[in-house]
Amino acid sequence: IKALTDKYPEDEKGIRRFMKVLAGVRSEGLKQPSSSLVKKLIYPLMPLLYPNLVEASRHTVGSWLDKYLSNENAKIDLVAHLAYWGDDPYTLSMYYYSLPFSGFIENGGHFIKGGSQKLSDYLAAYIQNNGGKVLLGKKAEKIVTENGKATGVTFRDYFNDDLDPVTISCDNVVANCAIPVVPDLLDEPYAGMLKEKIGDKTNSCSLLCMYLGFNSGLEKFGVKHYSNVIEGEDVKSLKDVKPNHQGDWNKRRFIFVDYNKVDSGLAPPDKSEGVICTVDYIGDWENLSKKDYKAKKEEVAQILLQRLDNQFPGIRDSIEYYEVSTSKTIQRYTSNPTGSVYGYAQSKEQIGDKRFRNNFLIPNLYFASAWAFPGGGFEGSITGGFLAALQMNKDKIWSSVDDEQFVDQRTVPLKERKQIDDKTLELSFEKPADSQVQKGKYACVNLISPKVTELDLPYRWLPVTSNEEDEILRFHIELDDSSFAKSCEVMDKGDKATIYGPMD
Structure with missing residues (x-):
């Protein structure tokens, strides 16, 4: 509160009211009766019993801020993380915005180690x-x-x-x-x-996320915080926020998160991971050919990377890996229409x-x-x-x-583990019933109870090396020092994996 009131002294009263309403909504929201009958009975008394909740329910975030604050920059600062709940302060409910945001302010952010x-x-x-x-x-x-x-x-x-x-x-x-x-x-x-x-x-908006792997920590580039908001240069007032989210990628506001600022468990000690996140819409992507979609993703990636480097000079040169997911990605993998998150x-x-x-x-x-x-x-x-x-x-x-127990016949035991050479391991599994996996196609091998899990996932898409008439499914594992490879090296006969596929 002090940081905000020092920066915007003319809006001190409104800022303090904002924080009071946020805290009140969360407190009063948890005290509401669960019975619909009781809710109907106390409805006339709601403004007395739950004043902050009622006030917030009558407003969007934008209408509330316009009523109680005068400085547009103060309003913009207070919706810096708007993308975590929606895309437009003038449609996002003040009530819903208050619940998670008040928890963040009162209790701080929390991160699940390992993601x-x-x-x-x-x-x-x-x-x-x-x-x-x-x-x-x-x-x-x-x-x-x-x-x-x-x-x-x-x-x-x-x-x-x-x-x-x-x-x-x-x-x-x-x-x-x-x-x-x-x-x-x-x-x-x-x-x-x-x-x-x-x-x-x-439907709600979607998100575009760019996942970044760095070959070092980011402090030397001036990254001081876990969450860093890069405002769009054309956002001069609260009413500019929604048009900016729908506008030019060269100006669209985004959030950059440095996961090394917390004990995230996402990268080795000498490296770090970050994410660029911004509002996205399926309309930007859905009618593109596969080639054009890939090209546009790369174009957007380069724009965002340059803007990140403009904010933190030199950071771009430390990037070892990046991958972009769009609203189309979210729709494909989660079946959420329009990629609505x-x-x-x-x-x-x-x-x-x-x-x-x-x-x-x-x-x-x-x-x-x-x-x-x-x-x-x-x-x-x-x-x-x-x-x-x-x-x-x-x-x-x-x-x-x-x-009644359902038996997943895709989960099968290991029949044999064999070292091919210094860099290759061969695993042979019992062939699942109804298996249609053929030589040359890919199958996903998901290890059950892997013995090594640090900084890795327990599965890989691998080419099938066995023939269709064989009684087993055979895969070659590259010994690349990953946790997956290490787990494969210590698998015993009878250890199980679930085999998904095939894919070309």
């Missing part, structure tokens, strides 16, 4: 350790319904379209995908009912009780994602999953059908 994949790995391991299954490389095709209830899920192998689909019966279904894709999984009348409910909803836009009309709660369509069909209640981001999505679990436990729709 967010560690969280996903932990959740998957927890499910498996408690008797569940996590199936990758499968695509849900249908939510089976009967007599007004969801009774199962039909899915198909992502890599082998000619394999028969599989249906698993269950007592409850959780759609943790984007809600707009769910109608295509449902029969009528539910598909039509859901389409009608979501027809007027607006926050689900439905977090506007006044689409937050709080106006967002979809878990089983609003079918009694035992639950929704848990950025598209459902309470909203997007780590905190919103995790909270949504937690609330869905609580609701399922409360509803207690369980039977012996959920005790």
Whole structure:
């Protein structure tokens, strides 16, 4: 607060009110009753019981800042990290913005050591350790319904379209995908009912991220902070923020994060990792040919790298590796329409009780994602999953059908490990049932319980070296000093891996 009021003394009163509202929204939000009946009864008293929450709910971030602050630069500073919640201060709900931002101000930022994949790995391991299954490389095709209830899920192998689909019966279904894709999984009348409910909803923006590997620390280039906001030169007022997000890449505002400023566990001691992040839209990419898409990604990458170097002279020469993901990347790998990272836009009309709660369509069909209640981001999505679990436990729709174990036949044991030469290892696995992997094609070898995991992932896409008629699947591993290679070197006969594929 002091840094802001020293910089903008004419807006000290507004800045202090801003911080008070942020803290109040978080505090009051946690005290709200969960019962819809109680909420209706106390509704007339809301301004007295929850004054900050009511105030924030009536405003967008932009309308609130315009009302209580006069200096445009102060307003711009207060929305420096806007891209973490949306793209437009004049549509983003002040209520939703206050919840995570107040937590960041009061408690600081927190980072999962090893990256967010560690969280996903932990959740998957927890499910498996408690008797569940996590199936990758499968695509849900249908939510089976009967007599007004969801009774199962039909899915198909992502890599082998000619394999028969599989249906698993269950007592409850959780759609943790984007809600707009769910109608295509449902029969009528539910598909039509859901389409009608979501027809007027607006999707959030997407993000372009550029992942950077550096051959040194970044302090010598003047990088002092974990999160560094590079403002667009054409952003002179709060009203310029949204047009800037849709404008020229040479001027578009972005955030640069230096992960070495925290104990991230993402790079060796003598190196570092960073990310450039900015607002993105599918319209910039969706109608390009493969060649033009690749060329435009490279063009944008060079623009952003030069702008980063302008801010931190010399940093560009320390880059060993970079990779760009766009809204099209997000749409491809997550099936989120338009690559929307926050689900439905977090506007006044689409937050709080106006967002979809878990089983609003079918009694035992639950929704848990950025598209459902309470909203997007780590905190919103995790909270949504937690609330869905609580609701399922409360509803207690369980039977012996959920005790049935699904056997993933793609998980197979190692039959032989053989050293080919100083740089090559050969692994031979039992061939999975229904395997269509052929020599020369690629398959993903995902090690189960790898013995070495430092700074690496437990899988690789590898060319198949065995013949189609062989009873085994054989792969050659390059001994490149990676944790994956080290794990392969110490695998014993009977150790397991899951084989996904094929791909050309």
